[in-house]
Amino acid sequence: MLLCGPAIIAQLASVMLQFIDASMVGSLGSNPAASIGLIATTTWLFGGFLFASCQGFSVQVAHLIGSNDFQGARQVFREAITSCVSLSVVLALCGLLISPHLPQWLGGSEEIIRDASRYFFIFCLALPFMQITWLGGTMLQCSGNMKLPGILDVVMCLLDVIFNFFLIFPTRQIHLLGADITVPGAGMGVTGAALGTGIAMAITAVLMMWFSAVRSPELNIFKERGSFRPKARTLKNAFGITGPMWLQNAAMRGAHIAGTIIVAPLGPIALAANNFAITAEGFCYMPGYGMADAATTLVGQSLGAARKRLARSFAKVTIFSGVAMMTFLAIIMFILAPQIMSILSNDPDVVSMGAYVLRIEAFAETMYAASIVAYGACIGAGDTIIPSILNFAGMWIVRIGLSLWLTRGCGWGLEGYWVPMCIELNLRGILFLFRIKGDGWMKKNLVSGFQKT
Numbered sequence: 001m002l003l004c005g006p007a008i009i010a011q012l013a014s015v016m017l018q019f020i021d022a023s024m025v026g027s028l029g030s031n032p033a034a035s036i037g038l039i040a041t042t043t044w045l046f047g048g049f050l051f052a053s054c055q056g057f058s059v060q061v062a063h064l065i066g067s068n069d070f071q072g073a074r075q076v077f078r079e080a081i082t083s084c085v086s087l088s089v090v091l092a093l094c095g096l097l098i099s100p101h102l103p104q105w106l107g108g109s110e111e112i113i114r115d116a117s118r119y120f121f122i123f124c125l126a127l128p129f130m131q132i133t134w135l136g137g138t139m140l141q142c143s144g145n146m147k148l149p150g151i152l153d154v155v156m157c158l159l160d161v162i163f164n165f166f167l168i169f170p171t172r173q174i175h176l177l178g179a180d181i182t183v184p185g186a187g188m189g190v191t192g193a194a195l196g197t198g199i200a201m202a203i204t205a206v207l208m209m210w211f212s213a214v215r216s217p218e219l220n221i222f223k224e225r226g227s228f229r230p231k232a233r234t235l236k237n238a239f240g241i242t243g244p245m246w247l248q249n250a251a252m253r254g255a256h257i258a259g260t261i262i263v264a265p266l267g268p269i270a271l272a273a274n275n276f277a278i279t280a281e282g283f284c285y286m287p288g289y290g291m292a293d294a295a296t297t298l299v300g301q302s303l304g305a306a307r308k309r310l311a312r313s314f315a316k317v318t319i320f321s322g323v324a325m326m327t328f329l330a331i332i333m334f335i336l337a338p339q340i341m342s343i344l345s346n347d348p349d350v351v352s353m354g355a356y357v358l359r360i361e362a363f364a365e366t367m368y369a370a371s372i373v374a375y376g377a378c379i380g381a382g383d384t385i386i387p388s389i390l391n392f393a394g395m396w397i398v399r400i401g402l403s404l405w406l407t408r409g410c411g412w413g414l415e416g417y418w419v420p421m422c423i424e425l426n427l428r429g430i431l432f433l434f435r436i437k438g439d440g441w442m443k444k445n446l447v448s449g450f451q452k453t
Contacts, residue, residue: 003146003297004321008290013153015282019344020157021193022279024164026272026345032190033345034268035115037275038108041260043123045253046091050131052249053084054138055379056242059300060234061219062142062380066304070218077139077213078221079230083238088131095124106257107264115190122191126198129205136208142297143218152208159200167192241382248388255395262403263417270414273353276344277418280354281361283340284329288369291322292376299380308442315377315436322373323366330365333358357418364422367429374432383441390431399424 026033057080064073103116133156137149170187173180186192213221263274295318302311333340337355345351378387399420406416435441 001321003144004287004291004294004318005146008287009150009154012283012286012290013150013157015279015286016157019279019282020160020164021197022276023344024168025190025193026276026350028168028189030268030272030345030347030350031111032115033272033275033350035103035108035112035190036119036193037271038103038106038112038116038260038264039120039123040275040278041253041256042102042106042120044256045249046095046124046127047130048249048253049091049246050084050088050127051134052242052245053087053238054080054131054135055245055296056238056240057084057135057234058138058142059241059296059379059382060237061139062297062300063304063382065143065218066301067306071224073143074219074221074223075226076234077219078226078228079234080135080139080238081213081221082228083230083235084131084135085128088128092124092127095127096121099124107261109264109268112268118191119194122194122198126201129198129202132205133201133208136205136212139212139219140208140216141293142300143216144297144301145216146294146297148211149208152204152211155207156200156204159203160197163196163199164193167196237382241379241384244384244388245379248384248391251388251392252395255400258400259403259417262400262407263414266407266414269347269349270353272345272347273341273350273357274414274417276341276350277354277357277361280337280340280344280358281333284333284362284365285326285368285372287325287329288322288372289376291318291325291369292373292379294318295373295376296380299377303381303442311377311381311442315374318377319370319373319433319436322369326365326369330362333365334362337362353414357414360415360418360422364425367426370429371425371432374429374436377436378441381442383443386435386440387432390428390435394424394428394431398427 021036022033025036057076060076061073061080064070064076099117099121102120103113106116108116133152137152140146140149166184167186167188168190169183169185169192171185172183174183175181188195212219260271263271295315298314298318299311302308302314337358338351341351341354341358345354375387375391378384402420402423403417406412406419407414410416412419
């Protein structure tokens, strides 16, 4: 619980970052909200590649710390900085090239294409800062320090609110404490939301790397001399973890993009409701992802210390805790769905439609929790191939297949996308529970043969 508490706070900060952008832009109307919703799944795709690359190195660090090889852990961290930042620059360049064309490819209507393109362009410029933030955060987490990444993520949210406040809205009068005050603003709308988030992330990246690479007793890369050039063994271990995660990310986020293409023809109202409902659902599954982060650290360090029985125990207790918390929040989400959606949008049609699909999704959160935390445990063990296959099959065969049939063939509208999502998440949770029940997920060894520097 000492690990998962700060991890949940970090997840809350991540969800709040999306919630802040969505609610501030949502106050401008359904079209600006739809422009962000249109390219949201593509931003998840790019972010997923960056996060997976961090995990490929941070899991090695967790195993090395578990075996008390702190010098080896610091060396892997150095190599991770070079590898991950290089990847983020390549992805940023690719994103900048496709940004003018992406909204049309996704089937966006004319009134939202321009804002969507600008938002994605600025998002891609911020990708290296996102990579540095996640790399520093995952390294701190795998060293056992969950508190500091959570604090810095909260700082990033506060900065995002401040920058958005001045960049999104025009200069205006506000009534405060009985007086009218002129508040300056850039009036940049959707573009301002992207800039605000990018600037907040850049500041957080500097802080996260300072505390992980310089101030951390376990991870201080300047404690002894070492090379930043990636070594073959480190890259091999990293790719063994990251490769399947990249494939999964391409499959999973590709399915989310396919979902956007399915929803976009339903109109800006449905697209905005879909995006806001996904954002609102984040408050329900944030404990699951926080518990998954704790599971990755605990399982990774336990297996690094050759304590498989302890690793299994940690996997079970984190899954049970995640399921309990997300089930409780699902009940609250079901009851307060209209109120939650009304915070994000002032359009009654968007609120009504979003609340309806949120209540459908509430019935998936229990098993969704099981799949999230079990996957975190598998990552800690370096087991990513079978879990990636399970995720791929669920997304493309069950969710997308059923969605196409219900939305296009049966004319169900937006609920035709969310009902299959609910079915698929329940099925995925059951499959992950069977995976954790066996022993195959704990067989990978990332410590033996590692050459100390």
